[in-house]
Amino acid sequence: MTAPGKAGRLGAALLDAAKAMLVAFGLFVVMVGLRTDVSSSGALLLRTRWMDVALLCAAVFVLRLAMALWVRPRLPAAGSALLGTGLTRAGLLFGPALLAVALVLPFIPGIGRYELDLGILVLTYVMLGWGLNIVVGLAGLLDLGYVAFYAVGAYSYALLAQYFGLSFWICLPLAGILAAFWGVLLGFPVLRLRGDYLAIVTLAFGEIIRIVLLNWVSLTGGPNGISGIPRPTFFGLPFSMSGGPGTFAGFFGLEPSPSHRVIFLYYLILGLALLTNWVAIRIRRQPIGRAWEALREDEIACRALGINITNTKLTAFALGAMFAGFAGAFFATRQAFISPESFTFIESAIILAIVVLGGLGSQIGIAVAAIVMIGGFELFRDLDEYRMLVFGAAMVVIMVARPRGLVGSRAPSVLLGERRRIDASLVGEGRG
Amino acid sequence: MSGATEEAGSEILRVEGLTMRFGGLLAVDAVDFAVQRGSITALIGPNGAGKTTVFNCITGFYRPTGGRIRLRRADGSVAELQRLKDHSIARAGVARTFQNIRLFAGMTVLENLLIAQHLKLQKATGFGIGAMLGLSGYKAAEAEAIAKAVDWLRATNLLDRADDAAGALPYGAQRRLEIARAMCTGPALLCLDEPAAGLNPRESDDLAKLLAAIRDGTATASAPTSVLLIEHDMGIVMRISDQVVVLDHGRKIAEGPPATVRSDRHVIAAYLGEEEEA
Structure with a gap:
């Protein structure tokens, strides 16, 4: 370094240290320099400790100067690299840690009925988010009527159980298949549309399903909904408070407790959510998953490569709808009562917000977003109507700070050598 | 050359009477040409001559108003491209690139x-x-x-x-x-839309070598592939093409080896303007 540069740096460092000392003096002169004491006669008296203030200010000056001259020049490179690797390592551990907490949650002391119910609710939205992520995050199709498939799943289970007496375990796959069927049925005419037009039509579809459910009173009970939906059994063993030999508690020789069913429901939705996650992760590494992402990136290039756009979009739509159907069947069996009230547009909006907030295409981001959105909403219950305000403000802040969601980089599906970062700004958002 | 006198088996692509009409605009007017197997054929012409329209018809992005486009594959089977949808054309063995690059970014x-x-x-x-x-x-x-x-x-x-x-x-x-x-x-025919646009001279050189290697099948272990390209860089066109087709105002005005086309009266007129007739 040249002499003037060095002198300039010294000057700047001295000035910086002097400023820091001034701030320290301002603080310490009242906090340390003046002290009230009780004298032996009982009266208050002011004691001054100017010496201590001088020592403190000198220490601040010396330390600040040392930092500016020796520590800071080496800090930026080493500091950010350290922070970077630390964050990556924490990121790698974060997913498994979250999963571990989810797995043991019902047995953590202090977790009661309320917390478990909240956990079930959050996991339902995690699952819906992961399902919608296939459609919006991977294939880039903006679907504003996702709740329609959730409703199809819920009503499928409720009606099949009511009219044919089928058990939950038979109805679960049927609900998924029926929802996927409706996904394809809706998909055929509308997938020619692109971007905003697709969003509007899916939005309308969501409303149509809800209005049909509301008005087809003879089948669905209309606004009264369907009640008395059979609760799930533990592979044939009902959760009954009687504790008889044919019940869950009786079979395993446990004290009958209402928490058994809640814990079972919790693990059921955890399993379903993990299934969704597993399928989504596996399918991303397969030709069809890559084709979805390619579709999001550039539809015309896909056509030039011989990829059948319509079929590819339909599979994404059907798969996304199927997971919504599973979640719907679970919802019905948990609530034991469903009505069209539960399937309004706001549900679609919340699920979409979770996907967008989490970072399009990112599994862990969506899980965190669901916890924050649903859990946070519960947390701020005491704020009453203000929580909407808090909530909206939080979303605005996140979208300004991280416009591509919490997890803003894309993980490649296949590697030749070592992984390099793909910045989110390169990744398409999908207009198809 | 003329396609009719050539043996049919040596042609990989034959375009006959290709016509494309956008409303009242006749963009391509009864164009005939052929691409020989194992050759590089260049499609050139001034701006607005209809090159990209022909290209989009061949690759299925437009459905032609009239005419036939036949692709004869190595096994002798013939695909009528004008009847196929775009993704089926790619499956039939026609691959393309785009003028404005379309990668999955x-x-x-x-x-x-x-x-x-x-x-x-x-x-x-x-x-x-x-x-x-x-x-x-x-x-x-x-x-x-x-x-x-x-x-x-x-x-x-x-x-x-x-x-x-x-x-x-x-x-x-x-x-x-x-x-x-x-x-x-794994195409039979590779269609390139202005592959040299925006490249510096060295990159253009490398591109010319790459295209020649693709034609000869020496680039990789894959089979020799015929190439059809649209290009404005005449240096490249003259150097690597085996055959040049010149379009102007939607019509074919010349066809032949680069040397012949370069001295063709109609081509010079189309590019440089006609001399005023006395």
């Missing part, structure tokens, strides 16, 4: 090349369920696809960028990647 270079081999890979997955459970021969198929991709990355000098996002590559590399992606579909 957020995906890695390797992923781009694997998507090009989607059909073959998808077949190997057994409707996705086999591969999902890790049962089928999908792993072998994927390894094969990656090997093919690596071959093309080597041929286009992109191997060290395989795991980078395609959108992060420099412009010239993106052009080469688009060609590699088109070749990974």
Whole structure:
């Protein structure tokens, strides 16, 4: 370094240290320099400790100067690299840690009925988010009527159980298949549309399903909904408070407790959510998953490569709808009562917000977003109507700070050598 | 040359009476030409001559108003391209690149090349369920696809960028990647829309060598591939094409080897303007 540069740096460092000392003096002169004491006669008296203030200010000056001259020049490179690797390592551990907490949650002391119910609710939205992520995050199709498939799943289970007496375990796959069927049925005419037009039509579809459910009173009970939906059994063993030999508690020789069913429901939705996650992760590494992402990136290039756009979009739509159907069947069996009230547009909006907030295409981001959105909403219950305000403000802040969601980089599906970062700004958002 | 006198088997593509009308505008008017197997054919002409329209008809992005486009594959089967949808044309063996590069920008270079081999890979997955459970021969198929991709990355000098996002590559590399992606579909005919646009002289040189190697089948282990290109860079056109087709105002005005076309009166008139007639 040249002499003037060095002198300039010294000057700047001295000035910086002097400023820091001034701030320290301002603080310490009242906090340390003046002290009230009780004298032996009982009266208050002011004691001054100017010496201590001088020592403190000198220490601040010396330390600040040392930092500016020796520590800071080496800090930026080493500091950010350290922070970077630390964050990556924490990121790698974060997913498994979250999963571990989810797995043991019902047995953590202090977790009661309320917390478990909240956990079930959050996991339902995690699952819906992961399902919608296939459609919006991977294939880039903006679907504003996702709740329609959730409703199809819920009503499928409720009606099949009511009219044919089928058990939950038979109805679960049927609900998924029926929802996927409706996904394809809706998909055929509308997938020619692109971007905003697709969003509007899916939005309308969501409303149509809800209005049909509301008005087809003879089948669905209309606004009264369907009640008395059979609760799930533990592979044939009902959760009954009687504790008889044919019940869950009786079979395993446990004290009958209402928490058994809640814990079972919790693990059921955890399993379903993990299934969704597993399928989504596996399918991303397969030709069809890559084709979805390619579709999001550039539809015309896909056509030039011989990829059948319509079929590819339909599979994404059907798969996304199927997971919504599973979640719907679970919802019905948990609530034991469903009505069209539960399937309004706001549900679609919340699920979409979770996907967008989490970072399009990112599994862990969506899980965190669901916890924050649903859990946070519960947390701020005491704020009453203000929580909407808090909530909206939080979303605005996140979208300004991280416009591509919490997890803003894309993980490649296949590697030749070592992984390099793909910045989110390169990744398409999908207009198809 | 004239297509009629050539033996039919040596032609890979024959365009007959191709007409494309956009409302009242006749963009392409009864154009005939042929692409010989194992040749590089250039389609040239002034701006607005209808080159890209012809191109889009061949690659299925437009459906022609009239005429026939026949692709004769190596096994002798003939595909009538004017009847096919775009993705079926790609399946029939016509690959293309775009004037304004269309890569999957957020995906890695390797992923781009694997998507090009989607059909073959998808077949190997057994409707996705086999591969999902890790049962089928999908792993072998994927390894094969990656090997093919690596071959093309080597041929286009992109191997060290395989795991980078395609959108992060420099412009010239993106052009080469688009060609590699088109070749990974295993086409019989490669259609390039202005591949040299925006390249510097050295990159253009490399491109010329690459195209010649693709024609001769020496770029990788794959078979020789015929090339049809639109190009404005006359240096490249004259150097590498075996045949040149000149369009002007939607009509073919000349066809032949580069040397012949260069001295053709109509071509000079179309490019430089006609002398005023006395």
